Amino acid sequence: MKNEKYSELFHRHKKNPILTAADWPYPVHSVFNPAAVTMPDGTTLLLCRVEDRRGHSHFCVARSENGVDNWRIDPKPTLMPDPKNYPEEVWGIEDPRITYIDEFKKYAIVYTAYTRDGPGVALAFTEDFSRFDRLGVVMSPEDKDAALLPHRIGGNWALIHRPMTAPRAHMWISFSPDLRHWGSHKLMLVARRGAWWDANKIGLSPPPIETPEGWLVIYHGVRMTAGGCLYRLGLALFALDTPERCIRRSREWFFAPEELYERSGDVGNVVFPCGYTIAPDGDGVNLYYGATDTSIALATGKISEMLDWLETEGDVIS
Numbered sequence: 001m002k003n004e005k006y007s008e009l010f011h012r013h014k015k016n017p018i019l020t021a022a023d024w025p026y027p028v029h030s031v032f033n034p035a036a037v038t039m040p041d042g043t044t045l046l047l048c049r050v051e052d053r054r055g056h057s058h059f060c061v062a063r064s065e066n067g068v069d070n071w072r073i074d075p076k077p078t079l080m081p082d083p084k085n086y087p088e089e090v091w092g093i094e095d096p097r098i099t100y101i102d103e104f105k106k107y108a109i110v111y112t113a114y115t116r117d118g119p120g121v122a123l124a125f126t127e128d129f130s131r132f133d134r135l136g137v138v139m140s141p142e143d144k145d146a147a148l149l150p151h152r153i154g155g156n157w158a159l160i161h162r163p164m165t166a167p168r169a170h171m172w173i174s175f176s177p178d179l180r181h182w183g184s185h186k187l188m189l190v191a192r193r194g195a196w197w198d199a200n201k202i203g204l205s206p207p208p209i210e211t212p213e214g215w216l217v218i219y220h221g222v223r224m225t226a227g228g229c230l231y232r233l234g235l236a237l238f239a240l241d242t243p244e245r246c247i248r249r250s251r252e253w254f255f256a257p258e259e260l261y262e263r264s265g266d267v268g269n270v271v272f273p274c275g276y277t278i279a280p281d282g283d284g285v286n287l288y289y290g291a292t293d294t295s296i297a298l299a300t301g302k303i304s305e306m307l308d309w310l311e312t313e314g315d316v317i318s
């Protein structure tokens, strides 16, 4: 249920959910957690996680001129798990995040490879979303919620990811000279404790947004309750040249399951964005998110308003 007394940073689209399994050209169980990118011709491309009736996921591209409706969906899966060549993908591929890498003029797709020992982080490149070059697993299990920064920092590539450690799970960042060998692992943001909304697990949601004030990060926080997990979204800002250094972090969440399609579905009380597009004005944001691991929804906001909100609502972290 909505609480009108809080200001609303992101506004749900009235056509939500904008994509469901019923829209798919072939039989699928559910579609959710899409990566997003604006193509050079202005088209919005979503790389959607699609789950079949085995419970295994693959990716399928959906394209739209306005990013809201009239989606053209690939007639068959765009990227399937390839367990023959990449045994780490034996139980599917999940939750992609796309970063355009100007140095290569290619899109990097960082995704979860579901291994027999849990999720690992895998990397692939594409120019056209029809042919893909896989680099395989870059972070071994259990690790997920990962994305590349779009350019080198001090000569090295940077990957944000979320290794699983009991009892809580935090966001880490690692560096590499060649995208294959990773090291200089640094803790980036910790899950809070106790009663906090992000008390148990946190993870990167979409790739960070580069702003003059720092890397603006939308992250998900998970609170485990007697009634199940609650997935909500918070904001944090990190230093441009040392992205492991948090400058500000929101105390409150800014987006949480409210509508029926976010409350009830395969996994209730989950909003899970993996991608956004930025409007030509450089400020407007279309945030695409999975709702209850069942459908895809859209909420719109502004970078400037997120930064202002962090300024007033966030804690300074030094």
Ligand code: BMA
Residues within 6 Å of the ligand: 033, 094, 095, 267, 270, 272, 290, 293
């Ligand atoms: C997370 C991820 C997401 C999923 C969410 C809720 O751990 O695995 O793919 O949407 O759980 O089930």
